[in-house]
Amino acid sequence: MRQHHYLFPTLRKAPSDAEAVSHQLLLRAGLVRPLAAGIYTYLPLGLRVLKKVSSIIQDEMEQIGFSELLMPAMQPAELWKTSGRYEVYGPELIRFHDRHAREFALGPTHEEVITSLIGENIASYRDLPLKLFQIQTKFRDEQRPRFGLLRGREFMMKDAYSFEGSWAQLDRTYLEVYEAYLRIFERCGLHVLAVEADAGAIGGEGETHEFIAPAAIGEDTVAICSQCGFASNLEVMQPSRENQTDDSPSCPHCSGNLQLSRGIELGHVFKLGTKYSSSLNASCLGPDGKWQPVIMGCYGIGVSRILSAVIEQHHDAEGIVWPSSLAPFQVHLIPVSMQDSQQMNAAETLYRQLCDAGIETLLDDREERPGVKFKDSDLIGIPVRIVIGKQAGEGFVEWKDRDRNIAVSTSLESAFVQAVERFASRR
Amino acid sequence: MRQHHYLFPTLRKAPSDAEAVSHQLLLRAGLVRPLAAGIYTYLPLGLRVLKKVSSIIQDEMEQIGFSELLMPAMQPAELWKTSGRYEVYGPELIRFHDRHAREFALGPTHEEVITSLIGENIASYRDLPLKLFQIQTKFRDEQRPRFGLLRGREFMMKDAYSFEGSWAQLDRTYLEVYEAYLRIFERCGLHVLAVEADAGAIGGEGETHEFIAPAAIGEDTVAICSQCGFASNLEVMQPSRENQTDDSPSCPHCSGNLQLSRGIELGHVFKLGTKYSSSLNASCLGPDGKWQPVIMGCYGIGVSRILSAVIEQHHDAEGIVWPSSLAPFQVHLIPVSMQDSQQMNAAETLYRQLCDAGIETLLDDREERPGVKFKDSDLIGIPVRIVIGKQAGEGFVEWKDRDRNIAVSTSLESAFVQAVERFASRR
Numbered sequence: 001m002r003q004h005h006y007l008f009p010t011l012r013k014a015p016s017d018a019e020a021v022s023h024q025l026l027l028r029a030g031l032v033r034p035l036a037a038g039i040y041t042y043l044p045l046g047l048r049v050l051k052k053v054s055s056i057i058q059d060e061m062e063q064i065g066f067s068e069l070l071m072p073a074m075q076p077a078e079l080w081k082t083s084g085r086y087e088v089y090g091p092e093l094i095r096f097h098d099r100h101a102r103e104f105a106l107g108p109t110h111e112e113v114i115t116s117l118i119g120e121n122i123a124s125y126r127d128l129p130l131k132l133f134q135i136q137t138k139f140r141d142e143q144r145p146r147f148g149l150l151r152g153r154e155f156m157m158k159d160a161y162s163f164e165g166s167w168a169q170l171d172r173t174y175l176e177v178y179e180a181y182l183r184i185f186e187r188c189g190l191h192v193l194a195v196e197a198d199a200g201a202i203g204g205e206g207e208t209h210e211f212i213a214p215a216a217i218g219e220d221t222v223a224i225c226s227q228c229g230f231a232s233n234l235e236v237m238q239p240s241r242e243n244q245t246d247d248s249p250s251c252p253h254c255s256g257n258l259q260l261s262r263g264i265e266l267g268h269v270f271k272l273g274t275k276y277s278s279s280l281n282a283s284c285l286g287p288d289g290k291w292q293p294v295i296m297g298c299y300g301i302g303v304s305r306i307l308s309a310v311i312e313q314h315h316d317a318e319g320i321v322w323p324s325s326l327a328p329f330q331v332h333l334i335p336v337s338m339q340d341s342q343q344m345n346a347a348e349t350l351y352r353q354l355c356d357a358g359i360e361t362l363l364d365d366r367e368e369r370p371g372v373k374f375k376d377s378d379l380i381g382i383p384v385r386i387v388i389g390k391q392a393g394e395g396f397v398e399w400k401d402r403d404r405n406i407a408v409s410t411s412l413e414s415a416f417v418q419a420v421e422r423f424a425s426r427r
Numbered sequence: 428m429r430q431h432h433y434l435f436p437t438l439r440k441a442p443s444d445a446e447a448v449s450h451q452l453l454l455r456a457g458l459v460r461p462l463a464a465g466i467y468t469y470l471p472l473g474l475r476v477l478k479k480v481s482s483i484i485q486d487e488m489e490q491i492g493f494s495e496l497l498m499p500a501m502q503p504a505e506l507w508k509t510s511g512r513y514e515v516y517g518p519e520l521i522r523f524h525d526r527h528a529r530e531f532a533l534g535p536t537h538e539e540v541i542t543s544l545i546g547e548n549i550a551s552y553r554d555l556p557l558k559l560f561q562i563q564t565k566f567r568d569e570q571r572p573r574f575g576l577l578r579g580r581e582f583m584m585k586d587a588y589s590f591e592g593s594w595a596q597l598d599r600t601y602l603e604v605y606e607a608y609l610r611i612f613e614r615c616g617l618h619v620l621a622v623e624a625d626a627g628a629i630g631g632e633g634e635t636h637e638f639i640a641p642a643a644i645g646e647d648t649v650a651i652c653s654q655c656g657f658a659s660n661l662e663v664m665q666p667s668r669e670n671q672t673d674d675s676p677s678c679p680h681c682s683g684n685l686q687l688s689r690g691i692e693l694g695h696v697f698k699l700g701t702k703y704s705s706s707l708n709a710s711c712l713g714p715d716g717k718w719q720p721v722i723m724g725c726y727g728i729g730v731s732r733i734l735s736a737v738i739e740q741h742h743d744a745e746g747i748v749w750p751s752s753l754a755p756f757q758v759h760l761i762p763v764s765m766q767d768s769q770q771m772n773a774a775e776t777l778y779r780q781l782c783d784a785g786i787e788t789l790l791d792d793r794e795e796r797p798g799v800k801f802k803d804s805d806l807i808g809i810p811v812r813i814v815i816g817k818q819a820g821e822g823f824v825e826w827k828d829r830d831r832n833i834a835v836s837t838s839l840e841s842a843f844v845q846a847v848e849r850f851a852s853r854r
Contacts, residue, residue, distance in 0.1 A: 006494055007557055009548040033544060036503050036531075041544060044494040044559070067433055067471040072581050073500070073564060076463050096523035098580075099568045104463075106533075117460060117468060121436040130434055132471070137500060137564065141526045153525075154499050 001329065003364045008045040009033075010376045020217045022311035023148030025320050029380045031307070038145025038153035045380065046307070048328035050156065053306050054135050056187045056325065057158050064176045066131040066160055071113045073137060077103035079112040083279050092140050106139035111276045111298060114161045118294065119282030125165035128284065128294065129173060133160035135303060147217055149304045150264065156303040163277075164295040165284070167206075174207065174271055177299045181211050181267050188306055189323025191313060192266060195222050196232040199270060206271025211301075212263035215312040222263050223249065227256030234260065264309045265302070272296040320381030321403050329362040330423045332382040336370045336389040346392040346412060353416050359423045378402070384422070386415050428756065430791045435472040436460075437803045447644045449738035450575030452747050456807045458734070465572025465580035472807065473734070475755035477583065480733050481562050483614045483752065484585050491603045493558040493587055498540045500564060504530035506539040510706050519567050533566035538703045538725060541588045545721065546709030552592035555711065555721065556600060560587035562730060574644055576731045577691065583730040590704075591722045592711070594633075601634065601698055604726045608638050608694050615733055616750025618740060619693060622649050623659040626697060633698025638728075639690035642739040647692050650676065654683030661687065691736045692729070699723040747808030748830050756789040757850040759809040763797045763816040773819040773839060780843050786850045805829070811849070813842050 008030030018024045026032045031046030042050055080086035094106040138157045145153050164170040185192040190213050197210035210233055212222050221234040230253045237249055249258055277293035286292040314321045324330060331354055335347035354361040362382060364373050377385050387398040397415050400407040435457030445451045453459045458473030469477055507513035521533040545557060565584045572580050591597040612619040617640050624637035637660055639649050648661040657680045664676055678685055704720035713719040741748045751757060758781055762774035781788040789809060791800050804812050814825040824842050827834040
């Protein structure tokens with residue numbers, strides 16, 4: 001991609017209302033722009049990262065037998081009234097009337113829609129399990145949107161649902177999703193803790209876990225036992241949130257010391273049981289020939305929120321340091337002077353070679369001072385920077401990894417070979 | 428993909444309110460299910476097709492220098508008031524208040540959002556052209572949603588916008604998009620006419636063309652001159668829609684006879700000029716050092732609507748006949764009897780080979796009668812069907828192209844080689 005006619009407006013300073021580092025860097029690196037409180041446009045660079053996160057999630061969900069579908073954002077209010085959540089959800093649920101005065105809600109989650117869909121389309125326990133997911137824009141009218149993509153009103157979520165013929169089957173699927181989530185976060189370069197959790201507004205009868213990325217700005221507090229490894233969201237152990245940092249609870253399993261840590265909730269898995277299938281009448285014929293409500297699990301990941309968490313965990317004083325699995329481009333190619341024909345020829349040749357080899361390359365073809373180009377490059381955090389400067393005539397360029405402070409002089413040929421070795425096999 | 432635990436509920440008969448063939452087949456083949464009038468869930472099979480359409484569009488838009496971004500669905504009403512469209516749009520614009528009583532609209536299109544975004548982020552004509560597109564869910568509260576995905580209230584659209592420093596630059600981009608659109612529709616297997624059009628609610632000062640797929644259920648009427656090739660939407664030539672089929676207008680260029688044909692509008696390109704950049708204050712410094720409003724073009728494609736148009740043009744009495752570029756799978760593998768171990772071994776081996784070769788294969792592993800399997804197979808329209816029946820023991824299977832009526836006996840090895848030759852290079 002050529003940078004000159006590509007839209008990612010970088011900023012030297014973040015707006016004063018951006019407190020969190022990730023929020024500041026999302027804005028400064030030109031990944032997103034706000035349209036209203038908690039509502040963001042993903043600029044091309046930000047959308048590239050969002051798509052990489054999505055495709056890691058899709059891949060891992062498909063590996064464990066989930067298939068993707070896409071449900072509507074507009075949901076008839078009747079469904080929510082049937083499940084009993086229309087009142088419970090409160091002002092976070094965005095409601096409106098269509099031109100015929102029928103009530104609708106904008107989906108913050110899709111248990112109602114998918115349960116009624118499955119109820120209409122299965123007959124026997126032999127058709128189960130059915131495992132489905134979607135990656136979709138969700139709406140939640142937060143009282144106080146904040147921290148950029150962390151607590152937004154319109155955001156991207158992966159929601160998955162499984163429909164099971166027995167609790168034993170649900171246990172198996174739940175474990176598979178649990179393990180897939182650990183792989184997803186690892187592939188995103190995230191350090192994440194799986195902890196016991198509270199079911200909250202989703203409800204359900206069984207186990208539930210959260211996946212929490214430790215970060216200072218996190219809105220959740222995790223308690224971890226240093227002796228036996230037990231980990232839990234603090235609100236499970238001590239429902240009153242007010243004084244949760246005052247006392248120091250001990251481990252319920254071994255009475256060991258619990259360490260408290262702030263974190264960002266990135267995923268949540270629930271054994272729902274029959275909460276939704278009972279109220280929305282999703283039943284199947286069981287092995288005994290009797291109709292039974294199907295047993296459900298649901299499994300969410302905050303897709304856009306992952307961008308914030310990754311930046312919280314991967315940045316330095318100069319900007320973002322993307323893990324290469326999520327980096328919007330792999331190589332940043334910077335000719336120092338656009339007026340120098342030797343530099344430009346070398347840059348164009350290398351750019352073409354890298355693109356042809358399938359390596360995502362950003363070419364800084366702007367008429368800017370070198371200092372501006374380097375500062376922007378550090379800010380947006382592409383893993384490898386190749387600078388083409390005065391040595392271009394002799395066939396030499398400078399290679400610098402974003403996460404190291406050393407620039408190494410290398411031949412053009414060797415820069416190409418190194419980039420291929422490093423990135424071409426990852427695709 | 429194994430069919431048994433995959434959700435696409437086929438129907439022998441379409442619901443009585445589905446008039447159009449494409450609407451009937453979308454429902455019968457289990458591609459979509461309605462949630463409310465004009466609001467659909469894309470089931471896994473339908474979503475696979477939708478994604479193929481999207482990726483053809485992405486590819487062609489990127490080839491001509493457009494980069495993808497993603498704008499919000501929730502748009503502050505102020506923006507629409509500033510452009511003057513808040514009143515003009517009428518009841519098709521879905522409006523609501525957030526919890527703080529601020530007015531919002533659900534985006535039916537994004538001229539306002541992107542124009543104000545660009546206005547905040549460009550300074551000089553040297554930064555132009557800027558070319559951006561998105562593929563996104565749009566909302567339009569149609570008075571009478573109908574024909575399945577053809578006239579929906581929540582639908583998928585590709586909208587693209589270009590910001591230019593001069594009219595000459597806009598002319599170039601417009602032509603590039605025009606030609607890319609012809610390639611997109613051709614790759615989708617669609618016969619499409621590019622015709623002169625009316626700007627309608629989008630407005631603008633310059634040229635505009637529509638891309639219309641001839642189909643009996645189409646809501647547009649196209650006039651084509653058999654002598655000079657002139658083609659136009661009839662409403663341009665004759666704004667009063669009421670009696671458009673009564674008279675027979677003659678060609679404005681050569682006075683030749685005009686033939687009238689019904690069609691589905693799939694794309695629309697506009698030279699907007701400065702309509703939005705003037706009202707929303709998107710200006711840049713021109714070559715003369717003076718601020719000037721940027722010159723804009725906008726370019727839409729109805730992504731979900733393409734599914735309907737393709738089915739209208741590609742079906743027979745038994746079901747859909749997908750062009751292989753859009754087919755949800757390339758090969759449908761059908762073992763006749765799940766009880767026959769020779770058949771099942773052959774089917775599993777071939778399934779594994781095809782998947783390993785990167786060929787999208789659907790394995791019908793359901794305990795159903797052969798007749799049911801074949802009927803479903805014709806209905807969903809996968810290009811190649813390989814039936815594994817009684818000859819499996821001798822290493823023979825039956826190969827049938829969906830668009831031909833002849834089944835050919837062939838060896839297992841040869842079936843694999845043929846499938847690879849036909850599909851592996853297309854990916």
